[in-house]
Amino acid sequence: MAREQLGICAEANLHGTYLLLNAFEGHEKVLRYKLARISQLFDRLAGHFSEAMLTGMVAVGSNYWDVLYPDARPAALKTFPEIDANDIGMAPVPIDLLIQIRSDRLDVNIIACQQVLQLLQSHVEVQEQLQGFRYLDGRNLTGFIDAPYNPGTRTRRPVALINTEQQPVFAAGSYLYLQYLCFDQQAWQQLAVVDQEEIMGCYKVSGKPLPAELLLADSHFAVMQKHGEQNTMVLQQNMPFYQLKRQGLIQMSFAASPEALNEQLYQRLGIAEHAVGADLLLAYHHIELSAAFFAPSISFLELSATD
Numbered sequence: 618m619a620r621e622q623l624g625i626c627a628e629a630n631l632h633g634t635y636l637l638l639n640a641f642e643g644h645e646k647v648l649r650y651k652l653a654r655i656s657q658l659f660d661r662l663a664g665h666f667s668e669a670m671l672t673g674m675v676a677v678g679s680n681y682w683d684v685l686y687p688d689a690r691p692a693a694l695k696t697f698p699e700i701d702a703n704d705i706g707m708a709p710v711p712i713d714l715l716i717q718i719r720s721d722r723l724d725v726n727i728i729a730c731q732q733v734l735q736l737l738q739s740h741v742e743v744q745e746q747l748q749g750f751r752y753l754d755g756r757n758l759t760g761f762i763d764a765p766y767n768p769g770t771r772t773r774r775p776v777a778l779i780n781t782e783q784q785p786v787f788a789a790g791s792y793l794y795l796q797y798l799c800f801d802q803q804a805w806q807q808l809a810v811v812d813q814e815e816i817m818g819c820y821k822v823s824g825k826p827l828p829a830e831l832l833l834a835d836s837h838f839a840v841m842q843k844h845g846e847q848n849t850m851v852l853q854q855n856m857p858f859y860q861l862k863r864q865g866l867i868q869m870s871f872a873a874s875p876e877a878l879n880e881q882l883y884q885r886l887g888i889a890e891h892a893v894g895a896d897l898l899l900a901y902h903h904i905e906l907s908a909a910f911f912a913p914s915i916s917f918l919e920l921s922a923t924d
Contacts, residue, residue, distance in 0.1 A: 619781070619789035619914040622656065624674030625871055626773040626852070630719040633749035633856040634726045635795075635867060636733065637908075638714040638741040645685050648740050653922035655716070655733060656915045662729050671720035671729060675918065676793050676910035681713040686921055691779075691787045693875045697794065697909040702886040703895040707796075707907040712744060715795060715910050717869070745906075747797065749856025749867045757857050757866055758800050759898075761817050762824035764853040766841050777852040777871040789914035791871045794878050797906035800865040805901050816897040835894035840884050850877040865902065871912070 640648055652675050659673040677685055679696045697709040718729045734743070757763040768776045781788040805813070810821055818836030819826045826838050833839065842849055854869040872878045880889065887895035913921075 619916040621774070621778055621789035621791075621914055622674045622912055623659075624672040624717050624719060625777055625791050625854075625912060627672040627719065628670075628770075629751060629755060629854075630670060630672070631721045631751045632719065632723045632726050633747075633867065634718040634730050635745075635747040635749070636714075636716040636718075636730065636743060637712045637745040637747070638716065638737070639744050640681065640685070640713040640741050641739075644740040648685060648737070649918075650922045651736050651740065652714075653915075653918040654736065656918065658732055658736065659718075659729065662725065662732070666720070666722065666725045666728075669720040669722040669725040671718070671722075671725055673719070673729065674715075674717040674912055676715040676717070676912040678712045678714065679909040679911065680711040682911060685713075689786050691790065691792070691911045691913075692784055694792065694911050695875065695909065697907045698879065698882065700882075700886060700888070702888045705886055705895060705899055706904060708904050709907045709909075712795075712908045712910075714741060715793075715908070747858060747867055749858050752857045757855065758802055758859070758864055759805060759813065759817065759901075761813070761819065761821055763855050763857075763866075764841075765819060765824040765826075766838060766849055767853050768849065773852055775873070776850055777873060779873045783873065787911075787913060787917065790917065791873065791912045792875045792878055793910040793912050794868075794870040794882070795906070795908045795910065796868040796870075796904055798865045798868060798902040798904050799863050801901045801903075802864055816901075833897070835887065835892075835897050837896050837898040840887075840892070840896045841881065849881070850874075851881050875909075 655675050663671040679694050700707050718726050777791050779787050779790050818838030852871040856867050883889040885896040
C-alpha cells in the first residue's frame with residue numbers, strides 16, 4: 618500500500634514554513650534521490666522533538682514534473698490556470714519544488730528547514746521562504762474561523778488523496794494549488810461585524826453558516842461549498858502570515874483530482890456555471906502568487922529514487 622506524506626492530512630500546527638525552490642538544470646537524478654530522503658529527515662526530527670508534532674511534505678511543480686519524472690505523469694496535471702476574471706488576477710508563477718514544514722515549535726521548523734536546504738544545496742536555489750502561524754485557535758486575519766467548511770478528520774484522506782482505483786501509480790498522492798494572498802486589514806476592520814458576517818456567510822464567533830434567508834450566494838462560505846452542499850471535495854490547509862507592511866493568508870488546497878481544485882477556483886472567481894458573482898471576500902485580498910503542484914506518495918518518491 619502506498620504511504621502518503623503525513624503533512625497533507627495532519628492536524629493543524631502552530632508554525633508553518635514553506636520553501637519555494639527552483640532546481641538547477643541537469644540535477645534531476647540526484648534530486649530524485651535526495652527528495653526521497655526528505656521524509657526520513659522529517660521522521661528523524663519528529664522522533665527527536667516528539668512534542669513538536671512535526672510533519673512535512675514535498676510537492677513538485679506542474680511545470681517541472683516531466684523534467685524530474687519523465688516516465689509517468691499524474692492524470693490532468695496542468696499549470697495553474699491563467700485567469701483574470703472580475704478584475705481578480707491569479708499571478709501564476711512556475712515553481713519547481715515546494716517543501717512544507719509544520720510543527721508546534723518554530724525552532725524545530727528552523728532546524729528542519731536548515732537540514733532540508735543542506736541536503737539540497739548545490740541542486741536548487743531558494744525562490745521564496747514563506748512563514749505562517751496559527752492565529753487565535755484557527756482563525757485567519759479576518760477574525761473568522763478559517764475554512765469551517767473543511768472536510769472532517771475522517772473524510773480528509775478520501776478528499777485529498779488519490780485512491781488505488783483512480784490512479785494506481787499515484788495512489789496516496791495529492792493535487793495542490795498554492796496561493797499567497799495579501800489582505801487589506803485596514804479596510805476590513807472598518808466594516809461593522811454584521812457586514813463582515815454577510816461577506817463571510819457565517820457568524821464571526823461560532824463559525825456557523827448564516828441562515829439560508831441571510832446567506833448571500835456570493836458570500837465566502839457559499840462559494841467555497843460544492844454547489845451549496847456542506848461537504849466539499851477540497852481540503853484547505855491555510856495559515857496566516859504577518860509582516861509590518863503586508864499580511865494575509867498562505868492558502869494550500871489539496872484534492873484527489875485537479876477538476877475539484879478548478880471547480881472551487883472558478884466558483885470563487887464567479888465564472889463557474891451556476892456562479893452569481895466572485896467571492897465577496899476577494900475584494901479585500903490581492904493575490905500575489907499562485908502555483909500548481911503534485912505531492913506524490915512517499916512510496917513513489919522512494920521507488921523513483923532508484924531509477
